[in-house]
Amino acid sequence: MPHAPTSAPPPRTLRPAPRALLTALLAVLALCAGALTAAAPARAAASAWAPKPSPLTTPWTDQVPTDKPLNEYPRPQLTRPDWANLNGIWDFAVTAANAGQPTQWNEQIRVPFVAESALSGVKRQVNAGDKLWYRRTFTVPAGWNGRNVVLNFGASDWRTTVWVNGQQAGAEHSGGYDAFSHDITALLNRGGTNTVVVSVLDPTQSGGQAIGKQRSGPVEPHAGGGIFYTSASGIWQTVWLEPVAPAHITRLDMTPDLGTSTLRTTVRAAGASGRQVRVTVSTGGRTVGTATGTVGGALSVPVPSPHLWTPEDPFLYDVRAELLDGTTVTDTTGSYTGMRSIALARVDGVQRPVLNGKFVFQTGTLDQGYWPDGIYTAPTDDALKYDLQKHKDLGFNMVRKHIKVEPQRWFYWADKLGLLVWQDMPAMDLRTPDSAARTQWEAEYHEIIDEHRSSPSLVMWVDENEGWGQYDQARIADDIKAYDPSRLVDNMSGVNCCGAVDGGNGDVIDHHNYVGPGVTRPSASRAAVLGEFGGLGLRVQGHEWYPGGGFSYEDQPDAAHLNNRFTGLIDALRLQQMPAGLSASVYTEITDVENEANGLLTYDRQAVKVDENRVRAANQALIAASRGTPPRATLPTGGYKSLRVTTPGFTDRYLRHYDGLANTEPVTAASPALLKADATWKIVPGLSDSACYSFESRNYPGEYLRHREFRVHREAGDGSALFKADATWCAVPGEGGVRLMASNFPGQYLRHYNSEVWLATPGGTHAYDTPDRFTEDTTWAAENPWTP
Secondary structure (H helix, E strand, O other): OOOOOOOOOOOOOOOOOOHHHHHHHHHHHHHOOOHHHOOOOOOOOHHHOOOOOOOOOOOOHHHOOOOOOOOOOOOOOOEOOOOEEOOEEEEEEEEEOOOOOOOOOOEEEEEOOOOOOOOOOOOOOOOOOEEEEEEEEEOOOHHHOOOEEEEEEOOEEOEEEEEEOOEEOOOOEEOOOOOEEEEOHHHOOOOOOEEEEEEEEOOHHHOOOOOOOEEOOOOOOOOOOOOOEEOOOEEOOOEEEEEEOOOEEEEEEEEEEOOOOEEEEEEEEEOOOOOEEEEEEEEOOEEEEEEEEEOOOEEEEEOOOOOEEOOOOEOOEEEEEEEEEOOEEEEEEEEEEOEOOEEEEEEOOEEEEEEOOEEOOEEEEEEOOOEOOOEOOOOOHHHHHHHHHHHHHOOOOEEEEOOOOOOHHHHHHHHHHOOEEEEEOOOOOOOOOOHHHHHHHHHHHHHHHHHHOOOOOEEEEEOOEOOOOOOOHHHHHHHHHHHOOOOEEEOOEOOOOOOOOOOOOEOEEEEEEOOOOOOOOOOOOOEEEEEEEEOEEOOOOOOOOOOOOOEOOEEOOOHHHHHHHHHHHHHHHHHHHOOOOEEEEEEEOOEOEOOEOOOOEOOOOOOEOOOHHHHHHHHHHHHHHHHOOOOOOOOOOOOEEEEEEOOOOOOOEEEEEEOOEEEEEEOOOOOOHHHHHHOOEEEEEOOOOOOOEEEEEOOOOOEEEEEEOOEEEEEEOOOOHHHHHHOOEEEEEEOOEEEEEEOOOOOOEEEEEOOEEEEEOOOOOOHHHOOOOHHHHOEEEEEOOOOO
């Protein structure tokens, strides 16, 4: 089973089925379940359980089965044909944190949805002093006789203990984002019913562990919350059983090596020290290469003339790993891989990330991974895929998974669809962590890397964010680079923000600029990336988590302004920032989240706010520009020029100053000498950026064209950094001339409007931001000076 099954996402406007009818149908299905759904004697009938109302319904809310939700194979890069899903209705109880197992189980919960979620059927706040308890029964299929049985958890937040038939299975597990397993063979009643009990303690922000954006609080929609969201406590990924041989493969570490056309592989196994393993790479049933080695040792599988994995062509090879006993195969697992490389290289004198040896601009969004119905858990696999598919539909080639780690099937879809992934390590609380928290956080980070290190889509680890719980930035970046040298490392996303401290190392310099895109420049050793920008907001009536409570970094009055503003930002990246050295950008964000209204989609995924064709075209133009020579526009420096309007019907007008303000006015050979002098400018290297330009008045030497509160003035320099930045303009190509973009406000242009000259914003809300003839009004022809 090398590839997990695929299915198409539902239509965006799918209407939910009537709840009463759906609940009744699911209850009937639950009664028809197989051996793995036998009810415990103390448990109420499954029909008594029902989901709670969701504050917003997604297209998949009412498609979640009561029994065996998320029934797709949960581990696509290490597959076996036999497995059993334990998702579904479990007995549930809550006790004090120091209490023993409950004697009464008065509730039920649908696993793997967290207790705070509507889809769990519980939907209530979990406090730091609460311990969550889960219980269910199962029988082991007769066909599994002679094999060991492993109980797998995709993830459970945070400290999880498991008992089978009254005996503890393995050690207590600490960690909210990594998978864990217990071999429960010795604890089983093979011929009858088995009972599994799970306890979970999750103190959220009052503990020291990784929590990401979670904050404990009310689960019903409410005002406030800001950039933090409802907590997600307990089991939140698939629970499942798997039969294995006593000696069996536990992990495949696969790293493509394009330099040698090989797949470097290490096969990890349990109970198989010194045993031989064989790894085969194939495509379409045809073997490409095979290699044999020892468990735990490095081996290289030849992949001659590899078909490279790219976002445009995410080609995947099938992989089979076999554990050998002499010549006998005793365990077989399926997997897949993509042949690609990611590195840092100097391109035209600039440090850039290169995919397969070539620079391509990485344009993506911030993806929080939250759902109004399931909170941390997508309601279905189609839903999990949907957000990634929308990235593709909108022309993005990258996604930053923001301080959350998704199930392995999410990475499968990123691999399959072709999206570059920046994976954040979930942050601890904002306070400085103590030594125990640091030890746990780093150990969990390593586990996460091990779990996802073979995914071809994953190209960068992001260690810390905006200084949240920051410590030892440089040491951690070096440690992660050594632990996974095949990927890029970002020591701190948002080094310019919120008290963050740059470790000074890693592969990128990462700024956050809202709305941005701001100015981020590479260094001699690191590429420049824009880890967050945008945050353009549009509240859509009927699709708000808390109606009237939504906020954004810049509210837009309607979809037309949102489209113009967004595409203006992407165009600024293409025209100015990318040629100046920027290599990647992350727009905030793909969907609204609770009271954040910054999404390109609504929180319920029922509406796309932007024009998909326009957004896709803007992203595709940005990507295409990065593959060629970035477009540049230049102006001669050291001499005088006059700047003529290029808007049809107004081409006799020139940029001039009058009483300290910039305006446009017709100028001819017969015009007064003063007007001609006012319309003449000396072009000099930019006062704040020598790659750009400043315009000095011909008849007022030392006074420059600068923007202030959007109006453009002629003013004398005061030596301040602000004045120099305001008086610096970067030239980008324009039809019949150049467009002059503010160096400190990329995406905002020098524009004439009703004879006045303003700093105008595409999609802005001022009169001088009107989209009518915006490009023409912001294009200027540099011509012979009226006053030499």
